[in-house]
Amino acid sequence: MxxxxxxxxxxxxxxxxxQQIPHELAVAVDPAETEAHDRKWTPxxxxxxxxxxxxxxxxxxxxxxxxxxxxxxIWFVFAAICTYLIGYRFYSNYIEKHLLxxxxxxxxxxxxxxxxxxxxxxxxxVLFGHHFAAIAGAGPLVGPVLAAQMGYLPGTIWIIVGxxxxxxxxxxxxxxxxxxxxxxxxxxxxxxxxxxxxxxxxLIATLVIMIIIVAILAxxxxxxxxxxxxxxxxxxMTIPIALFMGCYLRFFRPGKITEISIIGFVLLxxxxxxxxxxxxxxxGSTFFLLDKVTIAWGIIIYGFIAxxxxxxxxxxxxDYLSTFMKIGTIGMLAVAIIxxxxxxSAPAVSEFASSGTGPVVSGTLFPFxxxxxxxxxxxxxxxxxxxxxxxxxxxKERQTRFIGYGGMLMESFVAIMALVAALSIDRxxxxxxxxxxxxxxxxxEGAVAFVNGLGMxxxxxxxxxxxxxxxxxxxxSIVSRTGGAPTLAVGLAHIMQQLIGGTSMMSFWYHFxxxxxxxxxxxxVDAGTRVARFMLQDSLGxxxxxxxxxxxxxxxxxxxxxxxxAWGAVLLMGxxxxxxxxxxxFPLFGIANQLLAAIALAVCMAIVAKRGLFKYLWVVALPxxxxxxxxxxxxxxKIFSTVPAVGYFAQNRAFSGAxxxxxxxxxxxxxxxxxxxxxxxTMVQGVLSIVFVTLAIIVIFTAIQATWxxxxxxxxxxxxxPAVQSQIFAPxxxxxxxxxxxxxxxxxxxxxxxxxxxxxx
Amino acid sequence: xxxxxxxxxxRGARGVAWYLKAMLGEDAYEKYAAHHAARASDPSCAAHxxxxxxxxxxxxxxxxxxxxxxxxx
Numbered sequence: 001m002x003x004x005x006x007x008x009x010x011x012x013x014x015x016x017x018x019q020q021i022p023h024e025l026a027v028a029v030d031p032a033e034t035e036a037h038d039r040k041w042t043p044x045x046x047x048x049x050x051x052x053x054x055x056x057x058x059x060x061x062x063x064x065x066x067x068x069x070x071x072x073x074i075w076f077v078f079a080a081i082c083t084y085l086i087g088y089r090f091y092s093n094y095i096e097k098h099l100l101x102x103x104x105x106x107x108x109x110x111x112x113x114x115x116x117x118x119x120x121x122x123x124x125x126v127l128f129g130h131h132f133a134a135i136a137g138a139g140p141l142v143g144p145v146l147a148a149q150m151g152y153l154p155g156t157i158w159i160i161v162g163x164x165x166x167x168x169x170x171x172x173x174x175x176x177x178x179x180x181x182x183x184x185x186x187x188x189x190x191x192x193x194x195x196x197x198x199x200x201x202x203l204i205a206t207l208v209i210m211i212i213i214v215a216i217l218a219x220x221x222x223x224x225x226x227x228x229x230x231x232x233x234x235x236x237m238t239i240p241i242a243l244f245m246g247c248y249l250r251f252f253r254p255g256k257i258t259e260i261s262i263i264g265f266v267l268l269x270x271x272x273x274x275x276x277x278x279x280x281x282x283x284g285s286t287f288f289l290l291d292k293v294t295i296a297w298g299i300i301i302y303g304f305i306a307x308x309x310x311x312x313x314x315x316x317x318x319d320y321l322s323t324f325m326k327i328g329t330i331g332m333l334a335v336a337i338i339x340x341x342x343x344x345s346a347p348a349v350s351e352f353a354s355s356g357t358g359p360v361v362s363g364t365l366f367p368f369x370x371x372x373x374x375x376x377x378x379x380x381x382x383x384x385x386x387x388x389x390x391x392x393x394x395x396k397e398r399q400t401r402f403i404g405y406g407g408m409l410m411e412s413f414v415a416i417m418a419l420v421a422a423l424s425i426d427r428x429x430x431x432x433x434x435x436x437x438x439x440x441x442x443x444x445e446g447a448v449a450f451v452n453g454l455g456m457x458x459x460x461x462x463x464x465x466x467x468x469x470x471x472x473x474x475x476x477s478i479v480s481r482t483g484g485a486p487t488l489a490v491g492l493a494h495i496m497q498q499l500i501g502g503t504s505m506m507s508f509w510y511h512f513x514x515x516x517x518x519x520x521x522x523x524x525v526d527a528g529t530r531v532a533r534f535m536l537q538d539s540l541g542x543x544x545x546x547x548x549x550x551x552x553x554x555x556x557x558x559x560x561x562x563x564x565x566a567w568g569a570v571l572l573m574g575x576x577x578x579x580x581x582x583x584x585x586f587p588l589f590g591i592a593n594q595l596l597a598a599i600a601l602a603v604c605m606a607i608v609a610k611r612g613l614f615k616y617l618w619v620v621a622l623p624x625x626x627x628x629x630x631x632x633x634x635x636x637x638k639i640f641s642t643v644p645a646v647g648y649f650a651q652n653r654a655f656s657g658a659x660x661x662x663x664x665x666x667x668x669x670x671x672x673x674x675x676x677x678x679x680x681x682t683m684v685q686g687v688l689s690i691v692f693v694t695l696a697i698i699v700i701f702t703a704i705q706a707t708w709x710x711x712x713x714x715x716x717x718x719x720x721x722p723a724v725q726s727q728i729f730a731p732x733x734x735x736x737x738x739x740x741x742x743x744x745x746x747x748x749x750x751x752x753x754x755x756x757x758x759x760x761x
Numbered sequence: 762x763x764x765x766x767x768x769x770x771x772r773g774a775r776g777v778a779w780y781l782k783a784m785l786g787e788d789a790y791e792k793y794a795a796h797h798a799a800r801a802s803d804p805s806c807a808a809h810x811x812x813x814x815x816x817x818x819x820x821x822x823x824x825x826x827x828x829x830x831x832x833x834x
Contacts (some may be wrong), residue, residue, distance in 0.1 A: 114796060115796070116792060116793035116794075116795075116796030116797060117789075117793060117820075117821070117824065118824070118828075120789075120792055120793075120796065122783075123783060125780070126780065126783040126784060129780070129783075129784045130784065133784075134830075134832065134833060135833045136833065137832060137833045137834050138834060139833065139834035210831070213834050217834055249818070250818075250819070250822075254814060254815050254818035254819070255787065255789075255790055255814060255817075255818045256787070257782075257785040257786060257787040258781060258782050258785055258787050261785055310822070310823070310826055311822045311823070311825040311826045311829075312819075312822035312823070315825070316822050316825065319832075320785055323784065323785060324785070327784070375833070375834055379833070379834070381831070381833050381834050382833060384831050384833075385830075385831065385833055388830050388831070389830055520832065523832050524831075524832040524833065524834060527829060527830065527831050527832040528831055528832070530829035531829050531830070531831045533829075534829055550827060551827075589834075593834065
């Protein structure tokens with residue numbers, strides 16, 4: 001049974017370095033046996049897959065063809081899950097078989113570099129959770145909410161089809177290639193595969209993208225907490241809670257993570273409840289009522305301090321809380337959506353998809369839908385995670401499919417749930433919350449006039465609904481609460497209150513959702529600043545060697561300050577933007593994220609080409625060309641469009657023209673100062689767009705060059721680490737197959753002292 | 762019959778507790794200690810010093826200070 005360990009001929013053509021191991025058991029199921037099991041279609045298996053296909057097909061028909069007055073949310077859930085299952089079972093299997101060809105006889109870095117710390121073989125189900133918690137943040141929750149203005153169908157199709165053909169493929173490939181290279185980072189792989197020019201461009205792009213992403217995530221938090229005493233108090237309380245947890249773990253009971261996480265969670269809930277009480281008091285409602293600029297400064301100062309404090313004090317405990325909240329809330333939302341099954345009355349495709357005049361984010365469906373929803377369908381940022389911690393923890397090569405491809409499918413499902421939650425609230429309410437204050441004036445009357453004036457069929461919002469919703473969620477006002485987080489929170493509160501607590505619990509659920517998003521955005525801000533600081537120090541070190549030493553305090557502080565200043569400037573620009581903020585900056589976030597995806601896929605394409613697998617190059621080329629076309633088209637529109645709402649420079653010209661003409665107000669800017677701010681902001685945004693698109697084109701071009709060269713020379717080279725014989729066995733997927741079960745039983749029967757063999761030092 | 766159910770519930774609860782602990786990384790020291798125990802018999806590895814539990818947890822967060830990892834958006 002299985003492949004005995006002293007037979008080699010690795011399927012990738014590498015000859016394995018073999019050594020006799022002290023037992024006679026196989027470390028991998030014989031590939032022929034796996035293949036036979038795969039191909040054996042028992043009647044039960046046929047019935048199950050026929051059922052999945054039929055249900056999936058029916059759901060898509062209900063969403064795309066039937067499109068009744070209202071659509072039930074359950075069809076979104078079924079369409080997503082069935083498509084994921086089919087994509088996972090067939091497409092990722094195809095990629096595994098033809099493109100990646102993992103070989104479980106080879107040891108993974110976690111085995112051959114094992115040190116019990118950074119490199120440690122981890123149970124595949126646990127690692128799946130780790131990886132999912134690391135990739136899923138605020139992105140999949142915010143993007144779909146903003147894209148809901150185009151109707152429910154475009155976003156749903158992009159999230160589900162995009163993940164199967166693009167997002168999950170990227171994550172799987174990067175994870176696999178990094179694992180085969182001892183856990184090398186994306187930046188290092190780019191340098192190896194694309195040379196100095198491509199590698200340097202990829203590195204600079206990563207750094208700039210990191211800054212933009214941190215800035216816009218911070219902007220989402222600012223928008224959610226501004227003018228909300230309750231939110232400010234409860235999110236603010238997470239800092240002392242985290243400090244307490246950090247000290248508890250450091251000095252009192254090291255390693256008792258579950259215990260302190262539960263204590264922390266209870267304190268968090270208390271902070272949410274307490275926030276409600278404090279917001280009700282006279283002093284509380286004035287003391288914690290902060291405007292956007294104050295909160296933005298607060299986050300900038302917080303970001304700097306958090307990033308120079310030791311990890312154990314703030315970041316590590318925040319991570320535990322955030323993991324706890326993430327898994328819990330997402331699970332809770334899934335259960336609630338399945339039980340409540342809200343009816344969705346949004347149109348399948350709204351008028352804004354083609355007109356491009358939507359107030360939430362401007363631009364037409366192509367390309368702006370595909371950059372508004374980045375995380376959930378295709379997220380370049382994942383390439384940094386998939387080439388970071390995860391590849392160092394993988395137990396067996398074939399598990400990369402479950403963790404890389406499967407983990408991304410889970411994130412996509414989160415995005416679908418966010419979309420459903422945003423769609424389940426009243427459409428008029430949605431637009432009142434997501435149109436910038438420049439359009440609504442920030443008042444109920446202004447919002448009603450603006451939303452009803454949009455001329456959408458079936459939308460007729462009343463002042464009462466806006467006032468009542470605000471009262472129910474415990475906020476002063478919910479008009480122009482842009483950024484996606486508050487809308488999602490209202491949607492989640494709306495769904496959860498039907499399950500638990502009724503209207504009186506809505507304010508709790510709303511602030512629970514805000515807390516949940518703010519928690520991991522603040523963690524991302526802290527961690528992102530740290531990573532960016534290290535990248536900057538590394539680059540500065542080439543000119544001033546002293547900076548290379550990351551333990552050198554003045555250098556660390558200076559580099560942190562530079563990075564915080566960079567994202568802080570973008571954040572303040574968004575907060576004070578007379579045009580609205582989120583609507584002008586969010587496309588930049590999506591473009592940045594997709595450009596990173598294009599860079600990651602370009603690196604993958606070069607690797608595949610160098611392995612000589614041209615027949616299957618399309619698996620990478622397809623998502624790469626799509627990401628490239630979308631981001632380059634979106635960037636070009638942002639740079640060259642003559643429509644001021646779309647083009648940064650068109651906006652810039654319009655405003656500077658008005659200033660020259662001596663006008664004192666123009667468009668949504670009501671003063672000369674505001675007009676000057678628009679001129680400045682659009683210039684910065686436009687220049688950033690140019691930087692992004694130039695860097696991405698360089699990287700893609702060098703990747704095509706590398707691919708072409710490999711094709712011409714019929715290359716069959718590889719930059720992988722040399723193969724090492726594996727000495728452990730573990731199943732590949734979530735469900736253990738019969739051949740794996742049989743082999744596992746043999747391993748289980750081994751005496752304990754023989755199970756672990758000493759590899760790695 | 763009811764004994765079977767109780768047993769299944771117990772097993773399920775143990776499974777959930779195991780998963781939660783592993784997810785939060787509480788088993789990190791156990792894994793580290795096991796890794797060293799497995800190599801203890803090998804004289805070529807004897808030079809390695811094994812950290813105590815307290816030292817290990819300190820070292821773990823301090824290593825994160827030196828090698829930060831991004832969180833996703």
